[in-house]
Amino acid sequence: MIHLALQDLRHDLLTFGFSVLGTGVLIFAFLLLIPLSLAVTRIGEAGGLPQNLIIIERDVLQPEQSRIAPSLAESVSSILGDRLDRVDPVIFRIMRVESHPIQLRGVAYESWVTTFRLGLVEGAWPSSTSEVVVGELAAQGGGWRTGSEISIYGRRFRVAGIADGPGTKTQTIWMSYSDASALFGREKGAQLLVAHLQPSADPLASRQDLENGLRSIGAEYDAYFEDALLREYGAALNDLRSLSLLTAVIAIAAVTVGSHNLAWLAAEERMRLLGVLRAVGFDRRAVGRYLLFRAGVISVAAYLLALAAAILFIRLGVGPKDLAIAGTQTDLRLSPAMALLGLLLACAASLAGTWLSARHVLSASPASLLGRGPGSSFA
Amino acid sequence: MRHISIQAKALTRTYRRGSEDVHALMDVTLAIPPSAFAVVLGPSGSGKSTLLNLIGGIDRPTSGDLRVDALELHALTERQLDRYRRDYVGFVFQFNNLLPNLDALENVALPLIAQGRSWAQARDEARTQLAALGLGSRASHRPAELSGGEQQRVALARAVVSRPALVLADEPTGDLDLESAEVVLDLMSSLNRDLGATFVIATHNPRLVSRATQVIELTNGRMTPPAPQT
Numbered sequence: 001m002i003h004l005a006l007q008d009l010r011h012d013l014l015t016f017g018f019s020v021l022g023t024g025v026l027i028f029a030f031l032l033l034i035p036l037s038l039a040v041t042r043i044g045e046a047g048g049l050p051q052n053l054i055i056i057e058r059d060v061l062q063p064e065q066s067r068i069a070p071s072l073a074e075s076v077s078s079i080l081g082d083r084l085d086r087v088d089p090v091i092f093r094i095m096r097v098e099s100h101p102i103q104l105r106g107v108a109y110e111s112w113v114t115t116f117r118l119g120l121v122e123g124a125w126p127s128s129t130s131e132v133v134v135g136e137l138a139a140q141g142g143g144w145r146t147g148s149e150i151s152i153y154g155r156r157f158r159v160a161g162i163a164d165g166p167g168t169k170t171q172t173i174w175m176s177y178s179d180a181s182a183l184f185g186r187e188k189g190a191q192l193l194v195a196h197l198q199p200s201a202d203p204l205a206s207r208q209d210l211e212n213g214l215r216s217i218g219a220e221y222d223a224y225f226e227d228a229l230l231r232e233y234g235a236a237l238n239d240l241r242s243l244s245l246l247t248a249v250i251a252i253a254a255v256t257v258g259s260h261n262l263a264w265l266a267a268e269e270r271m272r273l274l275g276v277l278r279a280v281g282f283d284r285r286a287v288g289r290y291l292l293f294r295a296g297v298i299s300v301a302a303y304l305l306a307l308a309a310a311i312l313f314i315r316l317g318v319g320p321k322d323l324a325i326a327g328t329q330t331d332l333r334l335s336p337a338m339a340l341l342g343l344l345l346a347c348a349a350s351l352a353g354t355w356l357s358a359r360h361v362l363s364a365s366p367a368s369l370l371g372r373g374p375g376s377s378f379a
Numbered sequence: 380m381r382h383i384s385i386q387a388k389a390l391t392r393t394y395r396r397g398s399e400d401v402h403a404l405m406d407v408t409l410a411i412p413p414s415a416f417a418v419v420l421g422p423s424g425s426g427k428s429t430l431l432n433l434i435g436g437i438d439r440p441t442s443g444d445l446r447v448d449a450l451e452l453h454a455l456t457e458r459q460l461d462r463y464r465r466d467y468v469g470f471v472f473q474f475n476n477l478l479p480n481l482d483a484l485e486n487v488a489l490p491l492i493a494q495g496r497s498w499a500q501a502r503d504e505a506r507t508q509l510a511a512l513g514l515g516s517r518a519s520h521r522p523a524e525l526s527g528g529e530q531q532r533v534a535l536a537r538a539v540v541s542r543p544a545l546v547l548a549d550e551p552t553g554d555l556d557l558e559s560a561e562v563v564l565d566l567m568s569s570l571n572r573d574l575g576a577t578f579v580i581a582t583h584n585p586r587l588v589s590r591a592t593q594v595i596e597l598t599n600g601r602m603t604p605p606a607p608q609t
Binding site: 003004007008010011012272273275276277278279280281282283284286365366367370 | 462
């Protein structure tokens with residue numbers, strides 16, 4: 001039966017090729033959508049800095065929509081007292097810089113190392129108002145290096161250096177607060193306030209006190225730990241994750257339906273062949289094995305094609321190597337476990353689809369497979 | 380090889396076509412002795428093929444008894460019918476029904492594969508059978524590369540390669556010219572003599588009658604009574 005199925009496929013290469021291509025596209029979609037879904041999930045799990053409390057306007061979905069009152073820093077200082085190391089207003093924008101989605105942060109230079117624990121990977125810290133530092137992921141995404149000239153919001157800046165910090169999962173460009181304020185307009189102010197606590201301060205108690213204190217003065221702000229904010233932000237991407245998962249499930253379901261249709265067509269086209277096989281002595285199980293093996297070869301070939309395409313797309317940079325959503329790195333990865341899951345699901349879907357379509361053939365008598373009723377011959 | 384007889388009693392096969400019942404075979408009673416060369420004669424639609432379907436175990440009677448050797452075909456399960464076809468029966472179809480993607484050798488080897496032989500062993504036996512029917516040089520050709528007569532001889536080789544006790548042929552020469560038809564019929568006659576297998580051949584060609592050891596005539600699904608002796 002295996003020999004027969006292979007001969008059958010070998011002599012019908014065009015149909016075989018289209019079957020492999022059609023199934024392969026769906027498996028390719030699955031192999032991309034599952035990593036995308038997991039990558040979006042990881043955004044919400046990104047680690048932050050436990051000593052940093054981020055104060056943001058209440059009920060805003062995107063940090064860039066928040067507005068911080070100029071007097072808020074003083075209020076935070078007075079509420080936290082000596083538990084506070086320093087407090088920094090942050091200008092926060094998600095924007096395209098030379099077509100790359102970037103998070104731009106404008107923060108006082110003094111806080112870059114102390115509060116945000118940035119470290120230089122190469123180059124130097126900015127020494128003039130026309131210089132910025134680029135995060136490592138942004139440098140990878142944008143192809144920028146120290147000395148590169150980039151245009152931000154219509155103004156040219158020079159990349160003074162490349163920096164990285166703990167918990168950084170986003171493509172970020174850093175500039176001084178005053179430069180950012182001048183760039184976007186002073187009247188727009190800061191979007192976030194970052195309160196950096198003393199190492200001896202209890203973060204949970206500090207947060208509670210800060211929220212109570214802000215409420216008592218009627219200020220409409222929430223305070224998060226930085227990682228919690230990332231999780232909140234990640235939660236906003238839940239729809240995308242759900243959509244990716246749903247589409248991946250649909251892709252596998254489509255493999256089942258596609259395999260069903262392919263097997264149905266193959267069985268319909270080969271009805272007489274199957275009838276002959278039954279007549280010369282092959283039983284139902286042997287005919288079933290022939291159809292399943294044929295479907296198995298198609299699904300494995302389709303899987304290998306899809307896997308190669310997915311690896312090219314993700315790893316070798318044929319597609320967007322580092323897919324970013326609103327400046328947040330999605331970190332697409334196709335792990336061996338995921339690849340194996342794809343193979344198992346593709347084969348299972350294909351065999352299930354084939355089995356569903358083959359039932360009518362397997363339950364038919366050889367005479368009906370041969371199209372034999374009254375008035376017909378063995379023709 | 381087993382020499383088998385066939386006995387049918389009140390054999391009936393009715394098909395449902397839309398809301399109408401079509402009586403393809405009605406109340407047929409017959410006996411075919413072992414090693415017979417039986418010819419089933421009748422015009423198109425007379426029930427010849429239906430009778431062969433039932434004897435070959437590729438269809439089931441609506442009513443009546445059908446016994447082949449010690450087997451009561453009407454009472455066999457599907458799996459038992461599969462085994463019956465595999466171990467007892469060889470089929471020759473009108474348009475040969477060779478598998479187009481296999482060469483002649485592989486087509487002939489199929490019944491042996493069904494019986495559990497390896498491809499290598501089945502190929503060896505198939506090669507011997509093809510050579511015996513004068514097709515040794517055509518073994519690696521696909522059906523499309525063979526003439527009609529050659530295709531039918533390959534089909535005949537496939538039918539007898541597993542040495543079945545019963546060979547059923549439905550209009551085996553219906554698609555052949557006279558010369559090719561004679562070659563195929565000669566081969567069938569000699570295989571019947573040499574192998575001792577029972578041959579049942581459905582045809583509307585009365586020329587076959589001269590070769591028959593038994594003639595069964597069907598009209599409108601019923602057996603035609605033999606003409607009275609004068």
